[in-house]
């Protein structure tokens with residue numbers, strides 16, 4: 645069986661983002677479960693806030709087209725997003741909204757062609773007491789609307805300012821295993837789906 649290819653996306657562009665640290669734990673789990681993971685950075689795909697007039701005038705921005713190709717080439721996604729007022733970040737929404745637009749040549753079915761039927765694992769870290777869990781149900785719904793299969797495993801990590809060590813690893817082994825488990829679940833499902 646060939647190794648499934650997964651993308652990993654931190655939905656915070658912040659240099660010291662707790663969610664990027666969390667994502668790296670998911671990446672470790674997916675890697676150990678046999679996936680090959682490409683970690684991408686929001687700063688490498690700068691996108692304006694979605695604007696229908698801009699799209700009509702200039703077409704899909706180059707970073708959105710590049711992301712579409714990347715998603716098409718991968719079998720699944722690992723995603724860690726901060727919670728902003730109970731929701732996932734505007735960065736995530738805007739990025740995936742652009743991604744859901746028609747292909748540069750006008751072909752394809754908006755919203756689904758690059759991601760439909762592909763597994764995704766979600767997690768959130770927050771300095772607060774709830775670990776971003778309020779946002780995860782919205783993230784799950786949004787990703788489902790785009791056509792992803794969201795795996796049941798998910799993790800919210802509270803007290804994020806205190807639970808990562810200097811290397812960005814979770815110090816609580818049980819929590820670290822749960823986070824790795826989300827990555828492993830995506831890797832496992834992607835392997836099963838791509839072996840057919």
Ligand SMILES: Cc1cc2nc3c(=O)[nH]c(=O)nc-3n(C[C@H](O)[C@H](O)[C@H](O)COP(=O)(O)O)c2cc1C
Nearest residue numbers: 656658661662663726727728729730770771772776
């Ligand atoms: C606009 C805004 C809204 C926020 N709302 C929440 C929230 O609803 N729940 C929460 O736990 N933290 C909230 N936070 C705090 C974030 O969890 C915190 O800034 C976190 O470090 C962001 O993730 P990052 O470290 O990956 O960038 C909010 C932060 C911002 C900037």
